[in-house]
Amino acid sequence: MDTRSYKYPRxxxxxxxxxxxxFSDLPGxxxxxxxxxxxxxxxxxxxxxxxxxxxxxxxxxxxxxxxMGSPIEIPLDNILELKKTxxxxxxxxxxxxxxxxxxxxxxxxxxxxxxxxxxxNPK
Numbered sequence: 476m477d478t479r480s481y482k483y484p485r486x487x488x489x490x491x492x493x494x495x496x497x498f499s500d501l502p503g504x505x506x507x508x509x510x511x512x513x514x515x516x517x518x519x520x521x522x523x524x525x526x527x528x529x530x531x532x533x534x535x536x537x538x539x540x541x542x543m544g545s546p547i548e549i550p551l552d553n554i555l556e557l558k559k560t561x562x563x564x565x566x567x568x569x570x571x572x573x574x575x576x577x578x579x580x581x582x583x584x585x586x587x588x589x590x591x592x593x594x595x596n597p598k
Contacts (some may be wrong), residue, residue: 492525498534498548505530508593510586514544515569526584528593533572535582547580557594559587 500506508528513521514535522544524537532551537544549572556573562583570587573579584590 492536492538497536498546501529501531503531508586508589510584510590512582512584512586514547515581515583521583526582526586526590528590530597533590533594535580549574549580551594554594557591559591 506527506529510526511523512526512535513523514537515521520543522537522541524535524541524544527534527536530551533549533554535544535547537546553574553576554572555575558571558573559567560569560571560581561567562569568585568587569581569583570590571579571581
């Protein structure tokens with residue numbers, strides 16, 4: 476059962492959350508923000524799910540509607556750069572995370588500005 480408590484209101488459509496594939500809480504972890512999102516491992520195919528930020532990590536958990544997505548966990552200390560990007564070159568609703576280990580991730584979310592602000596200005 477999902478028992479997470481967030482500092483800000485949770486994303487809608489919680490009935491699409493795939494609780495059996497959620498990450499377990501880490502010791503001392505506090506959840507901050509969550510939004511619906513799509514992970515784009517390439518330009519075309521996006522996997523629907525939930526993007527969540529804690530004081531320790533950034534996670535993407537695919538929804539029950541996802542047929543190809545897999546959970547993604549990015550420790551905050553592995554984030555090298557954060558970029559606000561545009562989907563289809565015109566819609567300003569994406570965020571790109573570039574990691575110190577060389578990996579990078581693109582997410583489409585209307586919560587982009589909030590994630591960016593929380594990651595760039597931690598309190």
